[in-house]
Structures are given as structure tokens and as C-alpha cells.
Amino acid sequence: MATEQTTRRRRDTPRKGDLREQAILRTTEELLERDGVEPMTVEAIAKGAGISRGSLYFYFGSKQEVLTALVARTLDALTRDATVFPDDETTPPHQAIEHAVDRTADMWRRHGPVMRTAVDYAAVIPEIGDLWTATVATFTKVMTGVLVRAGIPEGDGPTEAAALAHTLCWMTERAFYQAASQPVPDLTRAITTCTEIWFRVIGHRSGTSSGG
Amino acid sequence: MATEQTTRRRRDTPRKGDLREQAILRTTEELLERDGVEPMTVEAIAKGAGISRGSLYFYFGSKQEVLTALVARTLDALTRDATVFPDDETTPPHQAIEHAVDRTADMWRRHGPVMRTAVDYAAVIPEIGDLWTATVATFTKVMTGVLVRAGIPEGDGPTEAAALAHTLCWMTERAFYQAASQPVPDLTRAITTCTEIWFRVIGHRSGTSSGG
């Protein structure tokens, strides 16, 4: 009932209105950055994109669909950026970890509000939750390989590679979410702490101690 | 404007209606367990507590206030249960970790829906977010002491005790949230994985390898 879209039109005809679709997503991200989520009403989005409220429903079936599309676009970019290099079997484990953590942090820096909103509404908007879970699952898969190459026993047991990677990936997500939610975000600190924990788990001492 | 309560009555008069207040919280938790959050309308809560919608606003200023009260009650119990023992300086670090993780898991087992809802709405309802953050902060403080006793350098640097404890506490929260959100929750597995990571961080090998 709630997820039905009886009036969805527009499938893939490469018409002019594609610009509007982009404008809607751009406005949504801008509003997210400026004011946060609560004031972000459909009215406001439409206005920012230069159309009326009713017209917006020509492009997206609901407000949640707009948000979902924006999140999907961002998470796609994240996955592309962060998992390719660590997935390469010749990449040394510690470099793989550093790279994945760094790139993730970068996405939080550049698209903090979108990432934050995605987390905030992952439970409320199931589609967003699914996207997020899928992304973390991709990371988990890649990082499981990294852990194995670092000498952690392969397998599905709760103290073996897959489970550790899973929990550490979620930890990393949380750490950046936390850091990005602070009044004065310090992503660099989060990077250092996360990397340190990953390293300690694979039994590698980082040696770098950067005091505040 | 949104947090104003012009019509709040009832402060602390120990009248009969206290039962109603309890009934409201009890019903709220029941509804949360049975149907989840979205169908949990003020109407439904009031009905379950045996009063009308309007009457509920005599006891709580808003729907969010009801939820917040329920979360506060649950988190109070959690903090009491889980942090006293680890905070004792004579408790060995690994026992402190095991205890804290175990008790936290227990709270998720017994009040999963409330805990889950708290996380889901931490961003949407600031009061709940504050409660949650405060609880994690308490855990962080206690566990920082534990890490120090386990030999981790004391200090505020990103690779020292406080930062590691902070990130690991949030990791633990996420892990249980994840586990509790599965169709078939397996908190035991989450306990094992979390504990393993805490142990690896303090440089202690657990030795127990329990395969699936």
C-alpha cells in the first residue's frame, strides 16, 4: 500500500526533463547541507529546483524516493572509490586498510550531510537501509580478503576473518558518523583511531603516535 | 517552539494516575515488540493504556516524550547493570570487558525493540540521541580505565586509551544493533566477535576458537 506507485511515469526516454531530475537531486543535497532534514519539505525541494510541488511527483514517486536516489548515487561513488584497490590481491594488507579508511573518510568529508542523513534514516526508509547494508556488505567482503591475507584464519566462525571484518566495517562507519556529527568534525582523528584498531586486530603495530 | 509545552500539567503529585503513566510505557514497549514503530500511533498507545488519545496528552507532552521516557528507563537499567563491575579497579581487564559486553547483550536480548528504536530515532528525536550519547560516554569513561589497566597508554591522542575505548564502545553498540536487527538474532555470536576484538586491541589472545 505504502510502496505502491500507481502514477509513476517517465522510464528512460532521454528527454529534456533529465536536467530537472539532476536539479532535484542537487537541490536536495544543498538543502541537506544548509538546513538539515526536518525543514527539507517537498515544497522546498521543488522550489529549489524551479518547479512546483506537484511537478516533482512527475519525477519521483515520493519524497523518500528522492532521498533514496541521492543516497544511491553517493554510495555508488563510495564503493567505486574505496574498494577497488583493497580488493587487489597484490595490495599489502596495511595499505589496503589505510586506503579503504582514507577513501571512506573522504566521502564523509565531501558528502557529510548526505552520508549522515543516510544513516539517520536507514531504519525509517527501508530502501536506504538496504543500500547502506549492501554497501557495508561489499566492504566486508573485500576486507575479509584483506584480513585473510594478513594472516587471520579464514572461515565463518565468530572470531575468524569474515566476522571480524564485518564488525570492524560497521565500527568504521560508526566512527565516521560520530566524527562527522560533531560540531567541529575531526575526520583525521577518526582515521587514525580506526586504522590503529584494524592494525591491532591483524597484529601489526603501527608505531605512529600522533599526539593531539 | 517545537519543544514548548504550554499545556503541561501533572508534575509529581503522587495520585492514582501514576498507574496510567506506567501503563502507557508498558503499552508502548508492547506495541514496539509486536508491530514496530511506524504503526505505533498515539491513538494505539492510548487505546492500549485504556484511555483516549486526548487523555494521553495529560501525562506526556508529546509522542516523542513517551518514547524518550521509555528509552531513559531502559538505558538507566543498562548503565546500572553493566558499568559497576568493570569500573572496579581490582577487576582484571579481560573480565571487565567480558562483563560489560555480556550485560549489554543481555539488555538487547530483554529489551531489543526498545534499544533498536532508540538507535533508529536517535537522530530524529534529539532527546533520545542525547540519552544514547550520554550512555555511551559513561561506558567510554569506564572502559578507558580498563584499557589503561591493560597497558594501553593513557591520554587523549587518537591511538591512546580514550580514543580507542570510544571507538570500541560505539563498535559494540553497532554490533549488537546489527545482530538484534537480524531476522534470527544471534547475540552470542556478536558477543564473541566483539570480545575478541577488544582482546586483540589490548594485545591479549583469547585462545577460544569456536567454529560455526
Next chain:
DNA sequence: CCTCAGATTCTACACAGCGCCGATTTTTTT
């Protein structure tokens, strides 16, 4: 029993914001 104050309850109203419909205008095709 009657009365009054406070506690508790209810019904009715106003409001915000979403999603949808039908009609109209603009753009593209032939």
C-alpha cells in the same frame, strides 16, 4: 447528603505535510 477543588477524561478543532488527480501548457514528432 451536598459542595467544592483538584485530578482525570473526553470530544472537537486546527494545522502541517504528503500523495494524487484532472486540466492545462509546453515540447517534440510527423
Next chain:
DNA sequence: AAAAAAATCGGCGCTGTGTAGAATCTGAGG
């Protein structure tokens, strides 16, 4: 230029919240 398709708009109806004011219940005095 006519027809078809794409895009736009204003307005209606719905759900669910929070509030107001009137009505009822309870219990202590008289």
C-alpha cells in the same frame, strides 16, 4: 500545423499530531 507526448500546475483529500475547553470523577469538609 496538427497530433502526440512530455512536463507543469493548482487544488483536493487523507493521516496523524497537538491543543482547547467542557464534562466527569474522586475525596475531604460541612
